[in-house]
Amino acid sequence: xxxxxxxxxxxxxxxxxxxxxxxxxxxxxxxxxxxxxxxxxxxxxxxxxxxxxxxxxxxxxxxxxxxxxxxxxxxxxxxxxxxxxxxxxxxxxxxxxxxxxxxxxxxxxxxxxxxxxxxxxxxxxxxxxxxxxxxxxxxxxxxxxxxxxxxxxxxxxxxxxxxxxxxxxxxxxxxxxxxxxxxxxxxxxxxxxxxxxxxxxxxxxxxxxxxxxxxxxxxxxxxxxxxxxxxxxxxxxxxxxxxxxxxxxxxxxxxxxxxxxxxxxxxxxxxxxxxxxxxxxxxxxxxxxxxxxxxxxxxxxxxxxxxxxxxxxxxxxxxxxxxxxxxxxxxxxxxxxxxxxxxxxxxxxxxxxxxxxxxxxxxxxxxxxxxxxxxxxxxxxxxxxxxxxxxxxxxxxxxxxxxxxxxxxxxxxxxxxxxxxxxxxxxxxxxxxxxxxxxxxxxxxxxxxxxxxxxxxxxxxxxxxxxxxxxxxxxxxxxxxxxxxxxxxxxxxxxxxxxxxxxxxxxxxxxxxxxxxxxxxxxxxxxxxxxxxxxxxxxxxxxxxxxxxxxxxxxxxxxxxxxxxxxxxxxxxxxxxxxxxxxxxxxxxxxxxxxxxxxxxxxxxxxxxxxxxxxxxxxxxxxxxxxxxxxxxxxxxxxxxxxxxxxxxxxxxxxxxxxxxxxxxxxxxxxxxxxxxxxxxxxxxxxxxxxxxxxxxxxxxxxxxxxxxxxxxx
DNA sequence: ATAGGGTTAG
Numbered sequence: 001x002x003x004x005x006x007x008x009x010x011x012x013x014x015x016x017x018x019x020x021x022x023x024x025x026x027x028x029x030x031x032x033x034x035x036x037x038x039x040x041x042x043x044x045x046x047x048x049x050x051x052x053x054x055x056x057x058x059x060x061x062x063x064x065x066x067x068x069x070x071x072x073x074x075x076x077x078x079x080x081x082x083x084x085x086x087x088x089x090x091x092x093x094x095x096x097x098x099x100x101x102x103x104x105x106x107x108x109x110x111x112x113x114x115x116x117x118x119x120x121x122x123x124x125x126x127x128x129x130x131x132x133x134x135x136x137x138x139x140x141x142x143x144x145x146x147x148x149x150x151x152x153x154x155x156x157x158x159x160x161x162x163x164x165x166x167x168x169x170x171x172x173x174x175x176x177x178x179x180x181x182x183x184x185x186x187x188x189x190x191x192x193x194x195x196x197x198x199x200x201x202x203x204x205x206x207x208x209x210x211x212x213x214x215x216x217x218x219x220x221x222x223x224x225x226x227x228x229x230x231x232x233x234x235x236x237x238x239x240x241x242x243x244x245x246x247x248x249x250x251x252x253x254x255x256x257x258x259x260x261x262x263x264x265x266x267x268x269x270x271x272x273x274x275x276x277x278x279x280x281x282x283x284x285x286x287x288x289x290x291x292x293x294x295x296x297x298x299x300x301x302x303x304x305x306x307x308x309x310x311x312x313x314x315x316x317x318x319x320x321x322x323x324x325x326x327x328x329x330x331x332x333x334x335x336x337x338x339x340x341x342x343x344x345x346x347x348x349x350x351x352x353x354x355x356x357x358x359x360x361x362x363x364x365x366x367x368x369x370x371x372x373x374x375x376x377x378x379x380x381x382x383x384x385x386x387x388x389x390x391x392x393x394x395x396x397x398x399x400x401x402x403x404x405x406x407x408x409x410x411x412x413x414x415x416x417x418x419x420x421x422x423x424x425x426x427x428x429x430x431x432x433x434x435x436x437x438x439x440x441x442x443x444x445x446x447x448x449x450x451x452x453x454x455x456x457x458x459x460x461x462x463x464x465x466x467x468x469x470x471x472x473x474x475x476x477x478x479x480x481x482x483x484x485x486x487x488x489x490x491x492x493x494x495x496x497x498x499x500x501x502x503x504x505x506x507x508x509x510x511x512x513x514x515x516x517x518x519x520x521x522x523x524x525x526x527x528x529x530x531x532x533x534x535x536x537x538x539x540x541x542x543x544x545x546x547x548x549x550x551x552x553x554x555x556x557x558x559x560x561x562x563x564x565x566x567x568x569x570x571x572x573x574x575x576x577x578x579x580x581x582x583x584x585x586x587x588x589x590x591x592x593x594x595x596x597x598x599x600x601x602x603x604x605x606x607x608x609x610x611x612x613x614x615x616x617x618x619x620x621x622x623x624x625x626x627x628x629x630x631x632x633x634x635x636x637x638x639x640x641x642x643x644x645x646x647x648x649x650x651x652x653x654x655x656x657x658x659x660x661x662x663x664x665x666x667x668x669x670x671x672x673x674x675x676x677x678x679x680x681x682x683x684x685x686x687x688x689x690x691x692x693x694x695x696x697x698x699x700x701x702x703x704x705x706x707x708x709x710x711x712x713x714x
Numbered sequence: 715a716t717a718g719g720g721t722t723a724g
Binding site: 077078081105108109112138139140141142143144146147173174175176177178179181182204205206207208209210212213239240241242243244245247248274275276277278279280281282283305306307308309310311313314341342343344345346347349350377378379380381382384385407408409410411412413416442444445447448 | 716717722
């Protein structure tokens with residue numbers, strides 16, 4: 001017998017210090033009194049059962065071969081299973097193929113192995129081969145293959161296997177039925193899942209959990225909670241899987257009290273120490289924008305894994321605490337034994353993208369290269385997005401062209417990047433190239449191309465692509481697409497066409513559609529239609545601050561200050577707040593964020609003088625404050641002062657003071673930039689001989705020598 | 715030998 005390698009030791013987690021020599025198998029704790037009858041197979045098998053890492057499995061494998069036991073079907077099956085469990089499907093296949101008389105168990109192990117490794121097509125293929133050699137799948141084979149149909153959306157195949165099961169008159173089996181519930185749940189057929197569930201003669205916790213998670217996954221969270229109550233009435237013990245399903249049921253509910261209730265349940269059922277439960281709870285609070293509560297749970301975790309760290313990172317990023325996100329990421333890198341993965345890198349990359357932090361983004365890109373993740377397509381699309389969002393289309397393009405593998409998301413990111421910069425023709429070219437390279441456009445592609453056409457005023461092109469994609473790519477247009485087309489038509493002034501599209505499309509118009517129409521009304525001065533749309537929006541969602549603002553802005557444009565006041569008062573009486581506008585600028589790798597009128601900003605003393613000087617200089621060059629941009633009834637002096645303190649101007653003034661002459665100034669704004677700031681930026685670029693890049697919520701504006709890249713069309 | 719759970723981009 002060959003000696004096992006010393007590395008074998010550390011894979012025995014349950015044994016403190018096994019002495020490893022050829023006697024190990026015989027000394028193994030699971031070794032029982034029948035050792036004399038069949039000593040070797042049992043010891044090999046029991047070791048295989050406990051070992052979860054590739055190397056010791058290979059050792060045992062070699063040992064089996066050298067002991068002349070390779071034809072033992074029981075051992076070969078176990079070996080196939082061990083390889084499958086640690087993801088080595090090639091080795092599993094290898095062992096499987098050497099079994100001369102494969103039985104149902106051998107086939108089932110291989111099928112379940114592929115399914116567990118999410119190789120569903122392979123799993124189905126093995127099942128097909130199994131049937132061709134005239135072996136009938138048993139109840140375990142069936143429960144192993146069902147998830148494959150669910151995950152692949154293979155509705156027909158799943159149903160036919162379900163029929164096969166019934167036709168063959170197998171006795172009811174809780175595993176198969178639970179797997180059927182899971183399959184129908186993944187396919188989105190909550191009704192079919194419930195039918196199976198109701199027909200079960202025996203139900204265990206797993207079956208209840210599967211049904212509850214089905215409801216929460218299909219968006220029927222309340223039904224999930226109702227089922228949970230029945231489950232408790234019937235006396236079933238709640239485990240952490242139940243809690244996980246309830247958490248995901250509650251994360252769809254806006255009312256955070258539901259989430260808090262589940263948090264309480266978690267504590268009462270003693271599963272609050274589970275790592276996954278904690279992470280899921282963090283997610284509930286993150287979704288409810290209660291980042292401090294999430295942070296509390298995070299800090300309370302005795303062991304923080306990379307997922308928890310990453311979730312916290314994206315929480316800071318989504319809350320626009322960008323510096324905190326960067327700080328958190330740096331902290332994360334210092335944690336010992338915490339390996340960064342592509343998800344973590346993608347998280348920080350998209351944070352850099354959202355904040356316009358180009359230097360930080362470059363650092364993360366370098367880190368991605370160093371850690372070998374630079375070719376991950378997920379991270380790749382985030383890298384493209386980051387360069388493009390930081391007004392660096394050239395680097396986005398360079399990276400994109402160097403990519404070995406591009407998926408549809410990478411193409412979409414590149415198309416949208418061109419669109420945001422106003423390069424409509426390039427965006428359309430990319431779209432055509434994408435089709436030539438064999439990548440199928442998806443629903444987002446259509447959005448990206450339509451936006452690009454819209455920004456560039458390419459109405460006919462846009463309409464053509466819309467109709468073409470719907471006809472030949474069988475893309476079913478959704479509300480987002482209609483909003484893009486409304487925008488496309490509205491921007492160039494075809495308000496009538498836009499309006500009749502809104503009335504004839506097969507959906508009730510939503511926020512995006514009305515907003516597209518409304519902004520067209522604003523651009524083209526159709527106040528009457530604008531007020532009509534604003535009121536519709538207002539009725540749609542009377543508790544959203546955004547709609548009050550829109551309505552009041554429309555009244556302001558019409559000069560109806562009475563109505564403006566009414567809208568503002570009702571806004572305040574409901575205690576609603578609108579999202580404040582802010583602009584950020586990155587200087588020496590640090591982000592500075594300014595809010596409009598924020599005179600208590602730590603850098604305000606530094607900005608104040610430069611700002612005053614900047615305003616005077618551009619006024620000399622012909623700038624006049626556009627007081628119409630202030631949508632409140634105030635004196636012109638007060639209006640001008642408000643305009644001078646818009647967040648973009650504060651950030652630009654700060655940038656002028658902190659950077660060398662001729663350096664490009666890049667500012668990122670969370671909302672759309674106003675008319676006055678746009679007007680002022682042209683003068684600033686000319687007077688101070690600077691290129692100014694303003695990224696607003698919509699697109700890029702590159703101001704150079706008094707002209708903007710958007711050609712005043714946004 | 716069999717079923718159910720957390721993070722990321724467009």
